[in-house]
Amino acid sequence: MKKSRIGSWIYIVLCMIFLYAPILVLIVFSFNESKSRAFFTGFTFKWYQQLFENELIMTSLFNSLLIALLASVISAVVGTMAAVGISKFGKRARGVIMNVTYLPVLNPEIVTGISMMLLFVYFKNLFGFRLGFGTVLVAHITFCLPYVILNVLPKLRQMDQSLFEAALDLGCNPLLAFFKVVIPQIMPGITAGFLMAFTISLDDFVVTYFTSGSGFKMLPVTIYSMVKKKVNPQINALSTIIFLIVLALLVIMNVVEARRAKRLKQN
Amino acid sequence: MKAKSKFAAVPYLVWMLIFILVPLGMVIFFGFTTTGGEFTFDNFTGIVKYAHVFWKSIYLSVIATLICLVLGFPLGFLMSRMSEVGQRTMLMLIMLPMWMSFLLRTYGWMTLLENEGLINKFLELFGIGPFTMINTQGAVVLGMVYNYLPFAIMPLHSIMVKIDKSVIEAAQDLGANGFHVLIKVLIPLSIPGIITAITMVFVPSVSTFIISRMLGGGQNMLIGDLIEQQFLGSVYNPNVGSSMSLILMVIILIIMGIINHFDDEEMEGMLV
Amino acid sequence: MKKLFAVSLTAALLAGTCAMAAGCGNGAGGNGDGGTLSVYNWGEYIADGTDGSMDAIAEIEERLGCSIIYDLYSTNEEMFTKIQSGAVDYDVIVPSDYMISRMIDADMLAELNFDNIPNAANLMERFQKTDYDPEGKYSVPYTWGTVGLIYNTTMVEEDPDSWNALWDERYDGKIFMFSNSRDAFGIALKLLGYSQNTTDEAQIREAADLLKKQKDVLQAYVMDEIFDKMEIGEGAVAPYYAGDAVTMISENPDLAYVLPKEGSNVFIDAMCVTKDSPNKELAEKFINEMCSTDIGLANIEKICYSTPLQNVYDALDEDTKQNPIIYPDDETLSRCESFINLPDETNTLVQDLWNEIIAE
Numbered sequence: 001m002k003k004s005r006i007g008s009w010i011y012i013v014l015c016m017i018f019l020y021a022p023i024l025v026l027i028v029f030s031f032n033e034s035k036s037r038a039f040f041t042g043f044t045f046k047w048y049q050q051l052f053e054n055e056l057i058m059t060s061l062f063n064s065l066l067i068a069l070l071a072s073v074i075s076a077v078v079g080t081m082a083a084v085g086i087s088k089f090g091k092r093a094r095g096v097i098m099n100v101t102y103l104p105v106l107n108p109e110i111v112t113g114i115s116m117m118l119l120f121v122y123f124k125n126l127f128g129f130r131l132g133f134g135t136v137l138v139a140h141i142t143f144c145l146p147y148v149i150l151n152v153l154p155k156l157r158q159m160d161q162s163l164f165e166a167a168l169d170l171g172c173n174p175l176l177a178f179f180k181v182v183i184p185q186i187m188p189g190i191t192a193g194f195l196m197a198f199t200i201s202l203d204d205f206v207v208t209y210f211t212s213g214s215g216f217k218m219l220p221v222t223i224y225s226m227v228k229k230k231v232n233p234q235i236n237a238l239s240t241i242i243f244l245i246v247l248a249l250l251v252i253m254n255v256v257e258a259r260r261a262k263r264l265k266q267n
Numbered sequence: 268m269k270a271k272s273k274f275a276a277v278p279y280l281v282w283m284l285i286f287i288l289v290p291l292g293m294v295i296f297f298g299f300t301t302t303g304g305e306f307t308f309d310n311f312t313g314i315v316k317y318a319h320v321f322w323k324s325i326y327l328s329v330i331a332t333l334i335c336l337v338l339g340f341p342l343g344f345l346m347s348r349m350s351e352v353g354q355r356t357m358l359m360l361i362m363l364p365m366w367m368s369f370l371l372r373t374y375g376w377m378t379l380l381e382n383e384g385l386i387n388k389f390l391e392l393f394g395i396g397p398f399t400m401i402n403t404q405g406a407v408v409l410g411m412v413y414n415y416l417p418f419a420i421m422p423l424h425s426i427m428v429k430i431d432k433s434v435i436e437a438a439q440d441l442g443a444n445g446f447h448v449l450i451k452v453l454i455p456l457s458i459p460g461i462i463t464a465i466t467m468v469f470v471p472s473v474s475t476f477i478i479s480r481m482l483g484g485g486q487n488m489l490i491g492d493l494i495e496q497q498f499l500g501s502v503y504n505p506n507v508g509s510s511m512s513l514i515l516m517v518i519i520l521i522i523m524g525i526i527n528h529f530d531d532e533e534m535e536g537m538l539v
Numbered sequence: 540m541k542k543l544f545a546v547s548l549t550a551a552l553l554a555g556t557c558a559m560a561a562g563c564g565n566g567a568g569g570n571g572d573g574g575t576l577s578v579y580n581w582g583e584y585i586a587d588g589t590d591g592s593m594d595a596i597a598e599i600e601e602r603l604g605c606s607i608i609y610d611l612y613s614t615n616e617e618m619f620t621k622i623q624s625g626a627v628d629y630d631v632i633v634p635s636d637y638m639i640s641r642m643i644d645a646d647m648l649a650e651l652n653f654d655n656i657p658n659a660a661n662l663m664e665r666f667q668k669t670d671y672d673p674e675g676k677y678s679v680p681y682t683w684g685t686v687g688l689i690y691n692t693t694m695v696e697e698d699p700d701s702w703n704a705l706w707d708e709r710y711d712g713k714i715f716m717f718s719n720s721r722d723a724f725g726i727a728l729k730l731l732g733y734s735q736n737t738t739d740e741a742q743i744r745e746a747a748d749l750l751k752k753q754k755d756v757l758q759a760y761v762m763d764e765i766f767d768k769m770e771i772g773e774g775a776v777a778p779y780y781a782g783d784a785v786t787m788i789s790e791n792p793d794l795a796y797v798l799p800k801e802g803s804n805v806f807i808d809a810m811c812v813t814k815d816s817p818n819k820e821l822a823e824k825f826i827n828e829m830c831s832t833d834i835g836l837a838n839i840e841k842i843c844y845s846t847p848l849q850n851v852y853d854a855l856d857e858d859t860k861q862n863p864i865i866y867p868d869d870e871t872l873s874r875c876e877s878f879i880n881l882p883d884e885t886n887t888l889v890q891d892l893w894n895e896i897i898a899e
Contacts, residue, residue, distance in 0.1 A: 008345050012357075015342050018413070019364050022375025025385060029378070036771065037378040038388050078278050085276025097276075100283055103291070108474030108519065110491050111512045114498050115290035118297065118505060121625045130628050142286040145279065174271075203368055205477065210498065214577050214627035215608045223370045225611060227377075227481065229582050230766045239371045246366040250359050258355070316891075320898045382712075382773050399712045402759040484759025485718045488898040501616040501720065502890050503623040 023243060030236035037231065047237040054234060060222040064202055067133075067218065071140035072197035078141075079148025080190050084182070086149070087156045101150070104143045112143060113210035120211060131213025139211045140201045147200065148193030155189035156182075297509035310510035317493060317511075324489040325518065327404060328472035331411035335419040335468045336461065338412070343423030343460070344453065347430070358424070361417045369414050373481050376413065380406055380482070402484025410478035411468075418467035426460030427453070462526050470519055490515050573605030576821050579618060579629035581808070582611040582763040583783070584682075586834075586841040593837035599828045605821055613762035614719035616890075622647065622813065630816040631825055636807045637721065637878035639678050640671040644880065648677045649812045655823035658830035658850075666847035669807060670877060678809035679826050682844035684781040685805050685867060685875055686722065687798040689765075691791075694775035702730040702799045704776045706749075711756045715768055715777035718760035720893035721878060722804070723750060726778055729801045735876050738885045747892040751899060760897060769794055780806075781864050782844030788864075789843075796864050798871055805875035807847070 033042035051057060086097055104112055120135045159182065167177035183190075205220035212218055226235055301307050346357045364372060379385050380401040390396040400406055430453070438452050454461070476491030483489075490511065492500075497508030578596075588594030596609050610629070612618040615638040621627045623645075634642060642648050653659055659679050666680045690699055696709060705714055705726065717723045725735040727746035737743065761768065766783065768774045770790045779787075784796040810829060812822040828834055835851040845865050846852050852860070860866060881889070 008341075011341060012345060015338065016360060019361065019416070022372050022379055022413070023364060023367065025379055026371065026375045037381070038383050038385055038771070078282065081275040082279030083276075085273050085279070088273045089276070097280070100287060103287055106470070106519075106523075108470060108491075108515060110474050110476060110494055111294065111516060112290075114494065114505075114508060114512060115294045116286070117498060117624075117626055118293045118509070119286070119290040122293070124625060131626055138286060142282070145282070149279075178272075199366065203366070205368070205370060210626070214579070214610055214629055215575070220368055220370060223368060223374075224477070225582075227370060227374050228613060229611070229763050235371065235374060239367065239375070242367050242371070243363075246363060250363060250366070254355060254359055258352070316895065317898060381771075383771050399758070484757075484761070486754060486757065486760055486897055488894075493894075493898065496894070498624060499617070499621050499626065501614075501620060501893070503620045505624075 023239070026236045026239040027243065030233060030240045032233065032236075035231055035233060047233040048241075051234045051237045051241075056217065056222060057219070057234070057238065060217040060219040063133075063217055064219040067136055067140055068198050068201040070137055071144050071201045072194050074141050075144035075148045075197045076190055076194040079145045079193060080152050080186070082145070083149045083152035083156055083186075084178075087153065101146045103146075105146050105150075109204075109206035110210075112139075113207040116142070116207065117210040130215065131211060132216035135211045135213065136208055136216060136218065139207050140204065143204070143207060144197035144201055147196045148190070151193035151196065152186055152189040155186040159185045294509045294512055297505050298513045299510070300506060302506060310507050311514070313507060314511060314514065320488055320493055321490055321514070321518070323487075324473050324491075327408055327489070328411065328469050331408050331415070331472045332419075332465055332468045334408070334412045335416050336423075336464060339416060339419035339423050339464060340457075340461075343420050343427050343457075346420075346424045347427035348432075354424075354428070358421070361420055365417050370477065370481075373410055373414065373478060376406075376410060377401065377481055380409075401482065402486070404483070404487055406482040407479050407487050407489075410482045411472040411475065414478065415468040415471055418471075419464035422460045422463035422467065423457060424460075426457050426463075430456050465526055466523060469522065473519065474515060573603050574818055574821055575606050575608060576603075576631065576818050576825055577608040577610070577629045578631045578825065579610050579612060579622075579627075580631075580633045582613055583766070583786075584611075584633070584808075584842055585609075586837040590841075592841040593834070595829075595834050595838055598834060599825060602828060603821065603824055607825070615721065616719055628815070629813055630818045630822040631810055631812060633681055633808050633810050635878065636669065636671040636809070637880045639809060639811060640880040641886075642811070643672065643677055647814050649814050649816060649819055650676050651679070651812060651826075652820070652823055655820055656827040656830065658827045658848075661830060661832075661848045661850040663847055663849050663852070666807065669809075670879060671807075672809070678811045679830065680807050680809040680847040681829065682782065682839070682842070683805065683807045683847055684845050684865070685798055685871075686725070686778060686780055686803050687784065687796050687864075688776060689769055689779050689784045689787060689794055689796050690776045691769065691772060691774065691793050692795050693793045694772070698795070698797065699776060700797060700800050702726050702778075702801055704799075705778065706730075706753055706756060707776070708756055710775040712758050713773070713775035714753075714757050715759055715761050715765055715774045716753065716757055717778055718762050720889050722778070723760075723893070723896075724889055725804050725878065727753075729799070729803060732801070735804060736879050736881065738882060740888060743885070743888060743892065747896060750896050754896070754899065766790075780844070781867075782842055785843035785862065785864055798867065798874070800874075802874035802876065805872060805877055807877070 028040070029037060030047055031043050031045070032040050033044040033046075086094055089097065116135075116139050120131055123129070124131065163185070164177055164181050167181045168174065172180065203220065205224065208218045209221055209224070212221060223235065223238070226232055298310055299306055299308070301309070346354055349357065381387070382397055382399060382401070384401070386400065387397040390398070434456070435448055435452060438448050443451065473489075474491045475489065476495045479487050479489045479492055494508050494511045494515070496502070497504045497511065586592040586595040588597070596607050600607050610627075612621070615635050618632060618634065619638060619642070622629065622632070639648070656679060662680060666683070668675045669678075669680070672678045688699055688702070688704060690704065692698070694710070694713060695704070699707075704710070705716065707714070717726070724743070724746050727749045728735050728737060728742065731742070731745055731749065733739075733742045733746070758774065759768075761777075765774070765777055765779050766787060769777060769787050772791075772793075781796065784794070788794045788796065810826045812819055812826075816822055829838070830848055830850075832850045832854055835846065835848050836854045839846045839851055839855070840859075843865065846855075863871075
């Protein structure tokens with residue numbers, strides 16, 4: 001028994017090494033004075049300084065955050081409305097709608113990307129606009145919406161219908177009853193969908209690559225074009241910063257979650 | 268009220284019509300037409316010469332999927348037997364790399380795998396190597412496994428949490444050895460998780476074009492690369508590109524159909 | 540309470556980003572009165588402010604009072620496809636010779652108004668009218684150069700003088716190759732003793748077979764990734780452009796450059812304006828600035844390519860002018876051939892064969 005326990009820990013540690021080795025290497029070499037990727041020649045912060053002075057990366061980061069925020073907020077609103085509506089449809093209609101909703105989730109990203117590019121280029125020739133902010137936002141909303149709907153629908157199903165009816169009986173108008181009674185009950189679903197949409201949008205490369213046109217820079221596409229050029233340790237510095245932010249966010253989320261679970265138990 | 272609230276879905280339905288169904292319709296239209304817009308099957312017959320690219324993509328993704336299952340299954344099981352805090356910490360550790368751009372993580376592997384990279388430098392200390400690792404098929408599979416392993420671990424873990432300890436103990440009491448417990452109890456009970464894991468690793472692997480480009484040295488072309496080439500690469504040919512995309516979709520549908528044959532559960536589990 | 544918090548947080552975030560967007564909108568076009576220009580150039584092909592060079596784009600933005608979007612491509616074919624797809628819009632592009640005539644034929648380039656480009660008068664005689672643009676109406680040459688072999692003197696057994704070094708089994712796994720069809724086929728055709736501009740299907744197929752055979756010893760098809768690969772000793776032999784070879788040699792003195800005996804390609808990359816550009820005049824002014832002595836010199840000193848501009852050449856230091864890699868003698872140049880645009884069916888054939896090669 002004991003032997004197998006040691007074995008399991010070794011296995012877990014090996015898996016973790018596999019998952020973290022490339023990240024660790026990126027972090028360590030972000031402080032490397034020379035551009036070498038195999039030898040550590042001295043400690044420096046200069047790549048970080050250059051990174052913050054790099055207008056292209058900073059603009060791309062800003063654009064990515066802006067698009068992620070707008071796309072996830074809009075999808076949260078439209079998606080919640082849609083979920084409420086869909087839950088009222090008959091079984092067959094709902095089935096059809098849900099199948100379409102699953103399409104962007106199940107379709108390979110590259111197919112979503114090229115299909116949208118075809119549409120946007122067609123629109124462009126009709127109306128004469130450029131691919132950029134607008135097309136990226138539309139594309140991101142499109143692949144974010146399903147995640148909101150798929151998170152909200154189960155919550156609506158679990159919801160106690162009688163509460164809504166009770167609110168109506170007590171003289172609430174339907175809209176007020178919706179905001180006072182329904183929204184609080186499905187809020188966890190909306191939040192989960194919003195967060196999922198935000199992170200997926202922030203990290204998306206493929207669809208953005210096909211829809212962002214020439215002038216509008218998003219962080220993943222910028223990283224891709226940097227990777228194709230000469231090695232630039234600013235990439236390592238960027239990785240380190242992103243890693244630290246993600247780490248901090250995850251730790252905070254887990255602490256909050258753990259506290260809430262504890263409180264629930266005490267009650 | 269009931270009837271009226273249906274209308275809340277209208278903006279979404281319109282949106283999906285314009286931005287999902289119409290674009291897919293365009294892919295189908297382009298796939299079956301010439302550049303002049305006449306109906307044709309030539310795009311599809313022309314792809315025959317790339318059949319080996321399709322085979323290679325499927326072959327490499329199947330290997331990557333199997334490795335992910337083999338690596339992820341024990342990890343998912345070990346995690347499911349941990350305390351709640353332990354499970355949460357492990358999930359966090361596995362999620363964490365996924366939140367970083369996959370381009371950056373793959374770039375990390377590029378530097379590790381080089382002939383003059385850290386792994387070879389490390390092996391050199393023991394007098395082994397150097398091995399050619401970067402720009403090989405193996406490197407492409409490694410990139411797939413690395414990027415999509417968490418997608419396999421998570422559904423496996425979440426299904427195995429539900430397997431009661433007493434079931435395993437009962438099997439052991441009845442004289443089953445470890446191997447039998449695995450074959451007769453653990454795997455059958457984890458089928459839905461395994462299926463989700465397969466889907467979540469296979470679909471992105473078979474359609475990737477970045478991993479093969481970054482780790483495959485431009486000579487390990489996959490379906491994704493081939494499609495990308497038709498739109499933004501070496502020659503603009505949306506018709507051939509669209510028909511390739513359609514074939515890719517059909518391949519995925521067929522494979523998912525085969526897998527789902529083993530399981531009738533709804534797909535909603537895949538987002539857990 | 541929690542809901543209120545969530546709502547106000549979202550509102551604050553939205554307001555913040557909108558404000559930032561507005562601020563940034565002004566910021567990006569800090570001198571945005573002159574409009575926005577989109578430039579599409581090769582990677583590693585301009586003075587970008589690193590290593591003490593001038594930041595040419597920032598400097599031109601300053602001079603013209605406009606803001607510039609500067610994007611990169613790695614092959615002529617990639618640039619051509621993206622423009623043709625309609626997904627991107629660029630005003631200024633820098634194709635190579637054969638691609639320029641292809642784009643002229645496809646009616647994708649605008650005729651330039653040389654009143655806006657007075658600095659073009661500095662072009663050396665032989666660059667004013669060229670084979671690909673016989674009347675010199677569509678393009679202003681930016682650089683020229685040859686294609687040759689870059690090799691690591693510590694990794695090869697003897698100094699190569701032929702393209703067949705790229706097929707040499709002794710360097711198995713340490714050979715890199717061009718990741719674009721025209722350059723790759725050009726080398727194979729030269730090695731076979733044919734013209735790089737052949738339209739003979741049998742010759743092209745023979746070259747394709749040779750390229751397929753090369754995959755046994757090849758590590759990867761690359762473009763600008765080659766800089767690092769050669770500089771850190773990943774590769775023993777690779778073909779690339781002369782100017783970049785000079786850059787690599789300055790980073791790693793073990794490297795050397797040779798123009799193979801079978802002959803090679805001499806290319807001209809020239810600045811053009813796209814047909815649909817709404818900023819044609821601004822684009823021409825941009826080209827004019829690129830031909831000015833100071834910016835032209837900064838670019839050439841940074842990228843080490845050969846300049847077609849007399850004013851820039853005169854301003855170069857003696858060492859550079861004497862460097863045989865950058866400014867080869869007439870005998871060497873006589874072994875080189877320029878690419879010309881091929882007929883459509885040949886282009887299709889080459890592209891199909893190329894896809895087969897890299898897909899195999």
